[in-house]
Amino acid sequence: MSIQTLEIRLSERPTGHVNSKTFVSESISLSTTLSSSSGHVLVQVDWLSIDPAMRGWLDDKRSYLKPVQIGEKMRAQGLGTVIKSSSKTIKVGDIVRGTFGWCTYAIMAEKDVEPLSLFPGVHELDFLGILGLPGLTAYFGLFDIAQIKQGETLVVSGAAGAVGSVACQLGKLKGAKVIALAGSDDKVEWLESDLGVHKALNYKSPTFIKDFKAAVGYLDVYFDNVGGRILDLCLTRLKKNARVVLCGAISDYISITPGAKRFTMYPDQKPQGLQAYLNLISQTAKIQGFLVFDYASKFDGVIREMNQWISENKLKRRFHIVEGLEKCPESMNMLFTGANIGKLVVKVSAKVSPKL
Ligand SMILES: NC(=O)c1ccc[n+]([C@@H]2O[C@H](COP(=O)([O-])OP(=O)(O)OC[C@H]3O[C@@H](n4cnc5c(N)ncnc54)[C@H](OP(=O)(O)O)[C@@H]3O)[C@@H](O)[C@H]2O)c1
Structure with missing residues (x-):
């Protein structure tokens, strides 16, 4: 069994803004047979986060993460829905966060995804914004x-x-x-x-x-x-x-x-x-x-605290939603022209955009 996924990969390092030659997209067939010895999940990618640091990952220089390599799928954090699972703890239908990269579907080891606990008043997108x-x-x-x-x-x-x-x-x-x-x-x-x-x-x-x-x-x-x-x-x-x-x-x-x-x-x-x-x-x-x-060891406690503030309306949020995986490259440039207000995300699947 396999599924078609669209991937956007780095084809050339830009020397300024990301341009039409920086990335190339390719439709590939992804085997959906999941290893049963270690837990894996097949994720339909719903949202991708677009962040200023991503521009730095395109440069071949020393930083806190290694650069994205030519031919490699562009790295990006996102949220997705589990559509197949060989994990004992993560179920089909769970919403998870992970570094899926720019793609429509991804197979991930269960240790590399984080199931989200959605408390009242909190939307899954908050896990790319205030709770992210x-x-x-x-x-x-x-x-x-x-x-x-x-x-x-x-x-x-x-x-x-x-x-x-x-x-x-x-x-x-x-x-x-x-x-x-x-x-x-x-x-x-x-x-x-x-x-x-x-x-x-x-x-x-x-x-x-x-x-x-x-x-x-x-x-x-x-x-x-x-x-x-x-x-x-x-x-x-x-x-x-x-x-x-x-x-x-x-x-x-x-x-x-x-x-x-x-x-x-x-x-x-x-x-x-x-x-x-x-x-x-x-x-x-x-x-x-x-x-x-x-500060990773302190994230959970702070997420609980900020969750509370969102539900008490003490923290407001705004998302700038761009539709379609193919818009990821041009979305990156929006951060540098100031075209976004609030957290910039790309909607990849057909999920309905929330009114936040
Ligand atoms: N240290 C960390 O661990 C860490 C973690 C996450 C993010 N960051 C950093 O936090 C900063 C904000 O990230 P974000 O995700 O929240 O991005 P963002 O603020 O949502 O988007 C970037 C904004 O920067 C402004 N900008 C762009 N070029 C500018 C320029 N030449 N001069 C002044 N403002 C300019 C634009 O707004 P205007 O319309 O106002 O110009 C643009 O909307 C970035 O520098 C990012 O790298 C650091």
Whole structure:
């Protein structure tokens, strides 16, 4: 017995944006005979997560994961429905999370998938958002690395994205004054009206720096998702003992590829490194990077806590849903043009999109 699956594989390493030559798709026949000696499951892929880090996996360079190889299926985390199982614990019909890659069906060892417990008020998609790596990243970045406290001033960049929108809300829950930075007026409107941040600013506005100084004054915590000139600006506005959390630096992800064309709203700007770092000394401030994977042993407890906040409507979420596996490559570029609001996902199967 076999099933046809569509796979998208890396065909060429891009030197800038992902383009029409970067990936190739192929329909292949997948044997559905599952090993009975060790548990395996056949999964119909329903949703795939699209994340900024995926662009880095296309570059042949040392990082926290090995690069995707030419000819290999593109790596991606997703959610799917088990349609065949030789596992004693995972049943047909179970919803599971796993690194299926860009494909319509995948055979997975049971140890590599995680069945989801769907509590009231929580949708399976939350396990790619607040209850997935983005939400956990915001939680540990803000509570463990920054140790945010009530009454402090928190600035979050990439604030209308998957991680940033959770960081803003967690900051509010902790009683911080939250200033959110994002790249469009629509995003600013969502952050202020729906998420209730104290002030949201469009960093593409010609008056941004003046607006930033007026809204922020000086900051206790900067949660950095973007790097570049916004990070530098924040370094000029540190309070005594401020903490700068290096979560991501999307403004530099493409330009750091040797010889790559820089895709940015400031095409003439080369990445320059930190200019204003001396303020870290004068303000006895800390700057620290972190990886969410290092907190894996604490995920379960935090997921339970955030689950509770979702069901109490203390944490809101928004998904940007793109339909069709074939749209995965162009979806990756949306993260770099700022086309997404909220968590970007691709719907692969015919599942009905939720109203969240
Ligand atoms: N450390 C960790 O363990 C960890 C784990 C997960 C994610 N991350 C990092 O967290 C950050 C956010 O990830 P996410 O999944 O939540 O993505 P996201 O924020 O949902 O999407 C990326 C957003 O970045 C903004 N952006 C793109 N280019 C920019 C530029 N040149 N300058 C300023 N903003 C730019 C865009 O919004 P605008 O319209 O606002 O520009 C875009 O929507 C990324 O840097 C990611 O690598 C780190």
